[in-house]
Amino acid sequence: MRMHAPESLRLSSQEGASAVSGAAMDRALPQPPTWLRYSKHAVLTALVLGAAFVAWRQPVPTRVVDSPRLAEVKFGQFRDEVALRARVEPVRSFQLDAIEAGRVEAVFVKDGDLVNAGDPLYRLQSGEMEQQLLARRAEVAQQLANVSIERSAQAASLAQNRRVLLQLEADFHTADSRYRRTRKLAEAGYVSAIDFEDIELRRETSAELLEQVRRDQREEARIRQVSIEEMARAVEQLQYGLAALERAQERLDRNAPMAGRLTGFQVREGASVSPGDRMGRIDDPDGGVQFVAEIDEYYLSRLSNGMEATSNLGMLKVTQVLPDVRDGKARAVLQQAEPSAVTQLRPGQSVDIQLQMGDAVPALLVPDGPGVQSTLYVREGDELHRRTVRLGRRGTGYVEVLGGLRAGDVVLTSEPPSNAERLALP
Structure with missing residues (x-):
């Protein structure tokens, strides 16, 4: 049975719960002024912009070049030369393959x-070639035997044909003689027409048989001759192959x-x-030596016979240009005017030479190096600044300057550590 509490008791319980939660003490605060709210946003924005400005104004650290190689740009004589390394080879030689x-x-x-x-x-020593040689000799012998047998058969057939032909010719002459005699008697009426026709028929049959045998014998003789000639040609081919094998055996x-x-x-x-x-x-030791040098394909269009080169052996001249390019390299053959000066050289040795591509001309020069490119670094105080220049021909250790540099400028000839606008010197 459910019991209900009195009304007064429920009211007192609600008042106690309100006192414990504190809900009766909450109240709404007034909104701050509009100018105060916007001033807070302005302060935050100013702080962010100030931090970004400070970071922008802070200098970026410059990369330091370790062990730089510097060189001065100077006026001088540009020698259009290419440094090469030539290999000594004999002029006359025979490859043993x-x-x-x-x-x-x-x-x-x-x-x-x-x-x-x-x-x-x-x-x-070649066992296989010996077996081939024996087999080819056996084939030649067998084919020669076949030719001999065929020629013997041809001779026997010709003899037999001659005997048959003589017999048929005799039969024809007999029939022809009888026909001639009988014809006159038949014309005189002493021989009947039937007997004369029989004699005439035998004569014609004998003549046709004789002619047919002659044609058959000629055809048989032609076929046998063709067969013998083909067999003879086969023997010649076998003998040619046998001779080739014998020569190959000699080449062993x-x-x-x-x-x-x-x-x-x-x-x-x-x-x-x-x-x-x-x-x-x-190698022919009395034929002299020549020098074969590999040169970059960039210079191929300028190479020609007669160009001179200097070396510790004296003056050399280009005698042949080999235009086939391999791995980006062409080849030039050089010889010395006095072969007696190079008698001590041996094939396979190397010689340093300077190939003259043109006459010496005055020019603004900078020493060559990996850092000397169309964009290089020029010294300004304790720093190196990147600069775009125009370069010309490259000679022996020097590069021709066409624009972007002046005499007295100091440039970085070694490889730069990066492509930054500025680099620092140690």
Whole structure:
């Protein structure tokens, strides 16, 4: 049974709850003035702008160049030269490339030896070539035997045909003689027409048979002759192949094709050799030497025969320009006017040369370096400032200045650490 509290008791309970929560003490405060609210926003904006201005005014740290290489721009004679390194090569040489495949059976010389033309160098052994040679010889012998058999059969057939032909010719002459005699008697009425027709028919049959046998014999003789000629040509081809194999077997014994000095000869007994393998080279010591230099393809259009170059061996001249470009490099062949001055040089040595691309002319010069580009750094006090300049030809250690620099300017020739507008010196 649910009990209800008196009304007075419920009122007293509500008053106590209000006193405990403090809700009766809350009241609305008045709004601040409008000018005060906007002044707070203005102060915050001014603080942010002030901080940004201070950060903008603060100087950016300058990158310091470690171990800079500086050079002064000066007037001088621009020598249009290119520094090259040339390799010494013989004027006359013969490359020893393997022609046949096989295994090295014997070696008769060693690297560096002087050899005469015809001297044995090495010998190869090839079991496969020996088998091919035996098989080809057997084929030639078999084909020769077949030709002999065919010619014997042809001779026998011709003899038989002659005998048959003689017999048929005799039969024809007999029939013809009888026909001639009988015709006169038939014309005189002594032989009946039926008998004469029979005699005439035998004569015609004998003549046709004789002519047919002659045609058949001529055709048979022609066919046999063609067959024998084809077999003879086959024998010639087999003999040609046999001769080629025999020559290849002879090439297994490699001899020196010319007199000279062996270079790069590294043939060892027991080694396997394939056609095209480089076996070495024979250099003619009396033929002199030449110099082969690689030059950047940038200069290819300016290269020509007759250009001069200086070296510690004296004056050199370009005798040949090899225009094929490999890895960005072209090649030039140079020779010296006095070969006696370079007799001590050996193929494979290197020589430093200065190739003269043009005459010396006065110009504003700056020493060459990785930092000397169309945009470089010029010294101003203790700093380096980036500047755009115009550069011309590059010579031996120097670059021609066409604009953007003056005599006396100091520039950074080494690689700059960055592409900033300013760099600091240590």
